[in-house]
Amino acid sequence: MADLFSPATRKAPFTLPAGGGFEASWNEQLNGFDVTVPGGEFFYADQFFNKAWSDRMVAYLQENAEQDWRTIDWRNVSAERLEHIHFTNIRWKQDNIRLYGKSVPLPRLTAWHGDPGAAYTYSGIKSDPNPWTEGLLHIRSRIEEAVGSAFNCVLLNWYRDGQDSLSWHADDEKELGKNPVIASANFGATRDFQLRHNADHSHKITIPLNHGTLLIMRGELQRHWKHVVPKRANVDGSRFNLTFRNIYT
Ligand SMILES: O=C(O)CCC(=O)C(=O)O
Secondary structure, three states: OOOOOOHHHOOOOOOOOOOOOOEEEEEOOOOEEEEEEOOEEEEEEOOOOOHHHHHHHHHHHHOEOOOOHHHOOHHHOOHHHHHHOOEOOOOOEOOEEEEOOEEEEOOOEEEEEEOOOOOEEEOOEEEOOEOOOHHHHHHHHHHHHHHOOOOOEEEEEEEOOOOOOEEEEOOOOHHHOOOOOEEEEEEEOOEEEEEEEOOOOOOEEEEEEOOOOEEEEEOOHHHHEEEEEOOOOOOOOOEEEEEEEOOOO
């Protein structure tokens, strides 16, 4: 029988497709899994941030001058009202995108913080960064220390409930460089994050991103794989995702 503490007993909480080129190995130092997939790699640490840190982040991200964040029904806050809420730490906004010639609200709230000049365009939306805040810098330095990469900006996504989502895409904008390292910190409700190989859609991986999970996408992953956060009818609470990136300015 394998020893309880032996690395061999560690099992990733997601299933990799059968066949060659997929492997998850336990990284004792970082308390997570290094995962290799055909044409890419990622790192997954379920509890990278402990509960106290993660709980604090959930509050930090919602604190505002108007009302106790716990009593607000965020799903029913209009875009106009949101604009007038003075958030203490994060500049949340409701963006619109053009879809079939119509302007429609993105199914989530977003914010962009980073170094001056680290402007970013995604889905046709150009975002100039808001300044770093103490909490964001704290999270960034913990990640940078662990993974040995530097990040000059962060895109924040707020999924108010399971109706909010993000469609299939790759983080392959040219300002991110050739093989970007993208660090995704997760707080609040658990949501599924899926990866799908561009050439073979049967190569699909569903990864639970929990309260305190860190996911690092790296190598050629953005070139050969796309990712998505699908809607989930059974998710009630808010989930916050912070993706730290490095933009070549
Ligand atoms: O919410 C997530 O986990 C994914 C975020 C993402 O893919 C993005 O912001 O580009």
